Amino acid sequence: MTDLFSTPEFWQYLSIPVIAAMIGWGTNWLAIKMTFYPLEFIGKPPLLGWQGIIPSKARKMAAISVDATISKIGTVEEIFEQIDPNVLAAHIIYTVEPRVEEYVDELMLREHPTFWENLPSSARKLVYERVRKATPQLVDNLVQDIAYNIEDLLDIKGMVIDRLAKDKRLLNRIFLECGDVEFRFIINSGLYFGFLFGLIQMAVWYLYPAVWVLPVFGLLVGWATNWIALNVIFRPLKQHTIGPLKVQGLFLKRQPEVAQSFCHIVTHEILTVGNIIQGILEGPKGDRARNMVKKHIKPLVDETAGLGKAFTQMAFGPTGFAALKNQVGEKAISISHSSFDNPAFEKDRARAVESIMVERMVALSSEEFQDLLRPCFQEDEIKLILVGAFLGMAAGIGQLIFIFGDALL
Numbered sequence: 001m002t003d004l005f006s007t008p009e010f011w012q013y014l015s016i017p018v019i020a021a022m023i024g025w026g027t028n029w030l031a032i033k034m035t036f037y038p039l040e041f042i043g044k045p046p047l048l049g050w051q052g053i054i055p056s057k058a059r060k061m062a063a064i065s066v067d068a069t070i071s072k073i074g075t076v077e078e079i080f081e082q083i084d085p086n087v088l089a090a091h092i093i094y095t096v097e098p099r100v101e102e103y104v105d106e107l108m109l110r111e112h113p114t115f116w117e118n119l120p121s122s123a124r125k126l127v128y129e130r131v132r133k134a135t136p137q138l139v140d141n142l143v144q145d146i147a148y149n150i151e152d153l154l155d156i157k158g159m160v161i162d163r164l165a166k167d168k169r170l171l172n173r174i175f176l177e178c179g180d181v182e183f184r185f186i187i188n189s190g191l192y193f194g195f196l197f198g199l200i201q202m203a204v205w206y207l208y209p210a211v212w213v214l215p216v217f218g219l220l221v222g223w224a225t226n227w228i229a230l231n232v233i234f235r236p237l238k239q240h241t242i243g244p245l246k247v248q249g250l251f252l253k254r255q256p257e258v259a260q261s262f263c264h265i266v267t268h269e270i271l272t273v274g275n276i277i278q279g280i281l282e283g284p285k286g287d288r289a290r291n292m293v294k295k296h297i298k299p300l301v302d303e304t305a306g307l308g309k310a311f312t313q314m315a316f317g318p319t320g321f322a323a324l325k326n327q328v329g330e331k332a333i334s335i336s337h338s339s340f341d342n343p344a345f346e347k348d349r350a351r352a353v354e355s356i357m358v359e360r361m362v363a364l365s366s367e368e369f370q371d372l373l374r375p376c377f378q379e380d381e382i383k384l385i386l387v388g389a390f391l392g393m394a395a396g397i398g399q400l401i402f403i404f405g406d407a408l409l
Contacts, residue, residue: 012403012404013202013205013206014202015399015403016198016201016202016205016214016399017194017195017196017197017198017199017201017202018195018198019198019395019399019403020194020195020197020198020201020217020218020221021190021191021192021194021195021198022191022194022395023190023194023218023221023222023391023392023395023396024189024190024191024192024193024194024195024197024221024222024225025187025188025190025191025194026190026391026395027190027221027222027225027226027387027388027391027392028186028187028189028190028225028226028229028388029187029190030387030388030391031186031226031385031387031388032183032186032187034050034052034053034387035052035053035054036052036053036054036055036172036175036176037052037055037172038050038051038052038055039051039052039055039168039169039172040055041056052172054168054171054172054175055168055171055172058164058165058168058171059161059165061164061171061375062160062161062164062165062171063157063161064371064375065164065171065174065372065375066157066160066161067157067371068368068371068372068375069262069266069361069371069372070156070157070160070266070271070357071157072360072364072368073263073357073360073361073364074353074356074357074360075151076150076151076154076156077150077151078356079156079271079276079353080147080150080154080276081147082349082352082353082355082356083273083276083349083352083353084349084352085143085144085146085147086140086143087349088143088273088349089136089139089140089142089143089144091340091342091345092139092143092335093135093136093139095335095338095342096135096139096335097132097135100128100131100132100135101128103331103335104124104127104128104131106331107331134299138296138297138299141296142292142293142296145292145296146280146289146292149292150280152285152288153280153283153285153288153289153292154276154279154280154283154285155279155283155284155285156271156276156279158283158284159275159276159279159283160266160270160271163270163275164270170265170269170270173265174262174265174266175373177261177262177265178258178261178262178372178373179251179258179373181250181251181254182233182250182251182373185229185232185233185250186226186229186230186233189225189228189229189232190225190226190229193221193224193225193228193229194221194225197217197220197221197224197225198217198221200217201213201214201217201221204217205217209404211400214396214397214399214400214404215393215396215397215400216393216396217396218392218393218394218395218396218397218399219389219390219392219393219396220389220392221392222388222389222390222391222392222393222395223385223388223389223392225388226385226388227385232249232250233249233250233251233373234249234251234252234370234374235249236248236249237249237252237366237367237370238366239253248366249366249370251370251373252366252369252370255361255362255364255366255369256362258369258372258373259357259358259361259362260358262361262372263354263357263358263361264354266357267350267351267353267354267357268346268347268350268354271350271353272340272346272349272350273340273345273346273349273350274340274341274346277340281293281333290333293332293333294332294333297332
């Protein structure tokens with residue numbers, strides 16, 4: 001036995017499954033890395049270089065992700081309902097009320113400084129009071145109007161796709177965090193499956209030491225370890241009981257856990273109150289939303305000017321008065337943006353939306369749920385398999401030359 005361990009042939013043959021395991025691990029590790037990195041193309045396009053598969057098709061992958069999840073687990077109305085228009089209105093009022101004087105002064109001093117500075121302080125206080133008193137009803141009417149028209153005002157699918165297409169790092173994070181367990185399994189399984197293939201390869205090489213055996217088995221290891229890992233992750237779709245064992249695809253077994261992870265990212269970093277308001281005001285229907293804000297602001301301007309409308313219009317002139325109303329509207333839109341720069345409020349509303357989305361996502365069928373992660377493997381999967389196969393074959397050739405080269409001479 002001691003003589004066996006000391007012979008070069010023993011260690012040469014033992015190296016076959018070890019190297020096969022390394023090939024399996026290395027090609028699977030590389031496949032995962034090439035799926036997500038680099039974020040931008042490195043090299044000379046279009047052929048000499050590489051960009052991660054997910055980042056290179058960010059808009060398409062974002063659209064697939066939205067279609068597979070958000071479009072199935074929450075409508076625009078439901079999401080806005082969970083945010084709660086009443087809470088939204090109360091927060092705006094809470095934010096604006098202490099700064100009424102500041103907002104009015106800023107606006108008037110910019111548009112009509114001489115008039116405002118010469119206005120008696122008692123008259124200015126009356127203006128402040130009118131604005132403060134009218135604000136709650138105005139905000140409530142505006143928010144209810146937006147809630148009623150939310151489906152037309154907000155393209156939630158387009159908003160999410162635009163955000164993820166621009167932020168490739170965030171798009172990567174969604175896939176990486178949701179599939180963290182599966183990606184680690186793919187990499188580590190390359191080691192185990194590669195070693196098993198290596199044992200077969202060792203037996204074949206022992207019985208039939210042809211020059212092509214090691215390169216071909218290297219190619220098979222690079223290809224097969226990835227293919228097997230993917231099938232273990234997503235197959236079988238439904239849970240099957242075999243004796244004491246319950247068998248189902250690894251990713252599908254983690255549906256509640258993955259739903260929690262996915263919905264947390266989406267609600268806390270994409271479908272935030274601030275982003276939704278921005279999507280309403282700056283999206284495809286932004287002009288309509290901004291006009292809606294100005295429509296609800298108009299009575300406030302008219303009422304405030306009612307302190308002496310004839311005098312006010314005489315002081316400003318017809319054009320100046322119209323400009324003032326427009327500037328008040330623009331200021332209200334600006335306040336709508338800034339009112340939600342409040343992490344505590346956004347986190348509280350995100351939790352409200354998250355709860356319903358998690359519940360809906362857990363209820364998805366296995367066929368629907370797998371679409372969250374499956375597309376990131378299916379997209380250009382053949383490229384990754386070919387790269388793995390090529391590297392496996394190259395390792396087999398190296399093994400043939402450097403380990404068994406003397407035996408072939």
